[in-house]
Amino acid sequence: MCTSIAKRTHDFYFGRTMDIEYNFDESVIFTPRNYSLPFRKMSTLDRHYAILGIATVKEGYPLYADAMNERGLCIAGLNFPDNAYYPDPKDSDTNNISPFELIPWILGKCASVAETKRLLSSAHLVNIPFSKDIPVAPLHWHIADSDSSIVLENTRDGMKLYDNPVGVLTNNPGFHFQTTNLCQYMNLVTGSPKNCFSSISGLVPFGQGLGCVGLPGDFSPASRFVKAAYLNLSSICNDDEASSISQVFHILDSVSLVKGSVITSDDLCDVTTYSCCMNATKGIYYYKTYNNNQLTAVDMHRENLESNLLKSYSLTVTQQIAWAN
Numbered sequence: 315m316c317t318s319i320a321k322r323t324h325d326f327y328f329g330r331t332m333d334i335e336y337n338f339d340e341s342v343i344f345t346p347r348n349y350s351l352p353f354r355k356m357s358t359l360d361r362h363y364a365i366l367g368i369a370t371v372k373e374g375y376p377l378y379a380d381a382m383n384e385r386g387l388c389i390a391g392l393n394f395p396d397n398a399y400y401p402d403p404k405d406s407d408t409n410n411i412s413p414f415e416l417i418p419w420i421l422g423k424c425a426s427v428a429e430t431k432r433l434l435s436s437a438h439l440v441n442i443p444f445s446k447d448i449p450v451a452p453l454h455w456h457i458a459d460s461d462s463s464i465v466l467e468n469t470r471d472g473m474k475l476y477d478n479p480v481g482v483l484t485n486n487p488g489f490h491f492q493t494t495n496l497c498q499y500m501n502l503v504t505g506s507p508k509n510c511f512s513s514i515s516g517l518v519p520f521g522q523g524l525g526c527v528g529l530p531g532d533f534s535p536a537s538r539f540v541k542a543a544y545l546n547l548s549s550i551c552n553d554d555e556a557s558s559i560s561q562v563f564h565i566l567d568s569v570s571l572v573k574g575s576v577i578t579s580d581d582l583c584d585v586t587t588y589s590c591c592m593n594a595t596k597g598i599y600y601y602k603t604y605n606n607n608q609l610t611a612v613d614m615h616r617e618n619l620e621s622n623l624l625k626s627y628s629l630t631v632t633q634q635i636a637w638a639n
């Protein structure tokens with residue numbers, strides 16, 4: 315399970331949880347403007363926007379799970395098994411792009427969601443694995459900038475781009491289901507509920523939060539979607555950096571997996587291995603890991619944007635404690 319959210323205060327923020335039962339050798343990877351990005355069916359991008367996010371690097375290639383570029387465009391890939399479908403590439407098709415190339419391709423070339431829509435209008439997502447040992451991942455993608463969010467889903471029906479005014483994505487079923495499902499929760503209110511149940515019973519709310527009775531708290535994708543949507547849309551947050559990143563992490567924490575609560579069919583613990591919040595306006599990637607509640611930050615603008623060398627920052631995975639005595 316994974317959840318992503320887009321949030322605008324003074325700056326634009328984009329965060330996700332990575333819910334997974336294994337590690338994929340991930341670290342924070344900075345891809346500067348002059349690091350060559352080859353594509354299997356398209357020409358190499360020798361110069362592109364700088365990219366910062368979490369990836370695993372194989373044979374020098376940054377396989378990003380989520381990232382932003384220097385222009386404030388963000389993307390996260392989330393599991394979409396059984397629905398994601400990528401046909402075999404046809405030589406006659408132009409702009410054949412593999413799922414593992416999608417994040418570097420879009421973030422390397424586009425400054426906004428509007429430019430991404432234009433780029434994708436001529437693209438074909440195709441079934442090209444990175445290697446024999448690294449198969450194609452069945453994903454859908456949340457793509458966002460400070461003005462809007464969209465969702466990209468490639469199924470047997472072809473490529474679909476959905477506008478995403480909720481600013482949230484989780485997993486199966488598809489995005490259309492998730493937004494339709496919100497209709498079932500239209501009764502939720504942040505204040506006290508009105509007594510619509512009976513005019514004779516004299517029912518009164520006996521505490522705060524009763525307007526949210528019915529808000530799901532389980533970890534299924536549909537429930538996480540509703541919960542993150544409710545919290546994202548009702549969120550009240552000051553404009554400053556500390557308030558904004560706290561708020562994004564609080565929303566992500568509310569849909570995070572505690573070890574032991576979800577066990578996969580292989581008997582492994584599905585946990586939120588990391589949560590991140592990117593300040594996409596300023597190019598700062600904040601994250602925390604399951605065993606470390608303290609935030610770590612990497613600032614793209616402290617790097618040499620013009621470099622031609624990939625830079626890697628290992629994740630901080632052990633608990634950092636600010637002792638008070």
Ligand SMILES: C[C@H](CCC(=O)NCCS(=O)(=O)O)[C@H]1CC[C@H]2[C@@H]3[C@H](O)C[C@@H]4C[C@H](O)CC[C@]4(C)[C@H]3C[C@H](O)[C@]12C
Nearest residue numbers: 315316333338377378379391392393414449450451485
């Ligand atoms: C499994 C991850 C998504 C987590 C998630 O959404 N879980 C939900 C579970 S469920 O549906 O609710 O059951 C995805 C997100 C990004 C993926 C990675 C990125 O796409 C980068 C490469 C791409 C390669 O093709 C495969 C390895 C890989 C390193 C991917 C491994 C894995 O598929 C990742 C890590």
